[in-house]
Amino acid sequence: MMPLGALALALQLSAAVPAVPSLPPLAVRAGNRMQSVPTMRHPDGGIAIRADAVAEALGGQLVSLSNGRARYRLEVGTTGVDLEAGSALAVIAGDTVPLRAGVFRRGGRLYVPLALATELLPRLGAGVLFDPDKAELRRFATVTVARRAPAPRPRAETPRPGLPASPADNVRSAPANRSASLRQRVVVVDAGHGGRDNGMSGPIGGGPRVYEKNVTLAVSKLLQSALEERGVRVVMTRTTDTLIGLYDRGPIANAAKGDLFVSIHVNAANPRWQNPGSARGFETYFLAEAKTEDERRVAAMENEAVKFETDADVSRDDPLGFIMRDMAQNEHLRESMRLATLIQTGLRTVHPGPSRGVKQAGLAVLVTAFMPAVLVEIGFGTNRAEAQYMTDGDRQRELASTLADAVVRYLEQYERKVGGGG
Incomplete structure (x- = not known):
């Protein structure tokens, strides 16, 4: 089932050009900069969005992880989402997360389901917010927390104080200094x-x-x-x-x-x-x-x-x-x-x-x-x-x-x- 935010965008986009196979782009705002990201109808239904374009518009990048260009990482700030063409799964900090639909390539470009941008990224602490009323994806400035380089630690290490900036980091929190x-x-x-x-x-x-x-x-x-x-x-x-x-x-x-x-x-x-x-x-x-x-x-x-x-x-x-x-x-x-x-x-x-x-x-x-x-x-x-x-x-x-x-x-x-x- 398509979430309400994505559904609202789908209705707006599909209503704009009902007789044309392609869809209008998605508006992406990063600070004062506004860009348009190409979208298309997903082969399995719903809407797909160009992965490289949405990453760049949010101030990130899409990185190829293999010579065959089947595996990629979409990076926004300190957040990384590993993707594979032909798969409906993403890997985030070693954990596998299901996507709404599969990742695919078309015309030399990688496409992902729209929900990856409008739902998944906002949950990962990447400073991304989707406004369904305006059908607009936004990125805000995030606070970078200085951390020591990770080092091997014993099983029962005393937890470090402070808050890591991404789910990939250790989640231990010291009992002291609780808000x-x-x-x-x-x-x-x-x-x-x-x-x-x-x-x-x-x-x-x-x-x-x-x-x-x-x-x-x-x-x-x-x-x-x-x-x-x-x-x-x-x-x-x-x-x-x-x-x-x-x-x-x-x-x-x-x-x-x-x-x-x-x-x-x-x-x-x-x-x-x-x-x-x-x-x-x-x-x-x-x-x-x-x-x-x-x-x-x-x-x-x-x-x-x-x-x-x-x-x-x-x-x-x-x-x-x-x-x-x-x-x-x-x-x-x-x-x-x-x-x-x-x-x-x-x-x-x-x-x-x-x-x-x-x-x-x-x-x-x-x-x-x-x-x-x-x-x-x-x-x-x-x-x-x-x-x-x-x-x-x-x-x-x-x-x-x-x-x-x-x-x-x-x-x-x-x-x-x-x-x-x-």
């Missing part, structure tokens, strides 16, 4: 499953039995403590081994006037996979229509918990359409993706498994939380090594601290955004 305004923010931490709903169990192939509900509760409690140490108020959806309905967790967050909703879960391999016990890694979801079979698998697995709710209203099992029609929630989806990206970036620094990227799916637990909301799969309980990792107390504290740093980083970025900072 007083963060104390007014409320983060709702949701420990997945509980009570008679054990969630997944593992590992495959034997070993100490691991139940998802116990791991999520332990990590969630540690995350609560880590956030409170950083000056953030926390509300828990559960603090004991009890069952909370999937569609009741969001209303708990809403009643608490939460600013963020973070749901902690443990992944499980599809038993039909080849060697499912070897599946490893972490991934973070935000609420949107699933685009891949694996995203649909995770959504089905997590949404299955509704069967434990004897009075559940199963007529709500397709809530995504309602959310996607709500303008306010659409903004929450954008912010959710930003939070998910920061979480993935942070977990890469401590987790022994691979980053499986930022993903999207129609997850019931996120549907009724009317705020930026994410679901974090902190590892595969079906993998013996990761099951051991996630049940180790020290590793749980490390995971919780890293998640807390990412949440605080997001809140600090948000404070600068609403406060008019860079």
Whole structure:
């Protein structure tokens, strides 16, 4: 589904020349300079935009990463987006993010879906804003933060003070010097499953039995403590081994006037996979229509918990359409993706498994939380090594601290955004 901002632009552009295959250019303003960037109809529907032109208009550049000119990096300020012709995925700071449509070449030029410029870049701290009313993309001056050159560091390094300028940097934040305004923010931490709903169990192939509900509760409690140490108020959806309905967790967050909703879960391999016990890694979801079979698998697995709710209203099992029609929630989806990206970036620094990227799916637990909301799969309980990792107390504290740093980083970025900072 095309977001409202992109849809508004599509209507304006398509209405201007309904009988001509080409479309009018997009207006791009960088400071006092205004440029026009060529657009065209995307072969898969919607609008495509010339990548080199939009990068140059924003004061950046498009760099070829291979001799065959199939791989590129679109750079704006300190933000880099890696692209590949023929793919509908982008790589940002090592994390894979789905695009609205594929990247393609035409007439020797690289084209990307319009949403990359109007949605993705504004989320990445590149100083870019899209005004749908004027169909205008703008770039503002950003504040450059001086940093030491990165150096190898031990696993338990003391966090550096200060705020890195891009999601590619370390997301750790020192508990000291927290903005007083963060104390007014409320983060709702949701420990997945509980009570008679054990969630997944593992590992495959034997070993100490691991139940998802116990791991999520332990990590969630540690995350609560880590956030409170950083000056953030926390509300828990559960603090004991009890069952909370999937569609009741969001209303708990809403009643608490939460600013963020973070749901902690443990992944499980599809038993039909080849060697499912070897599946490893972490991934973070935000609420949107699933685009891949694996995203649909995770959504089905997590949404299955509704069967434990004897009075559940199963007529709500397709809530995504309602959310996607709500303008306010659409903004929450954008912010959710930003939070998910920061979480993935942070977990890469401590987790022994691979980053499986930022993903999207129609997850019931996120549907009724009317705020930026994410679901974090902190590892595969079906993998013996990761099951051991996630049940180790020290590793749980490390995971919780890293998640807390990412949440605080997001809140600090948000404070600068609403406060008019860079």
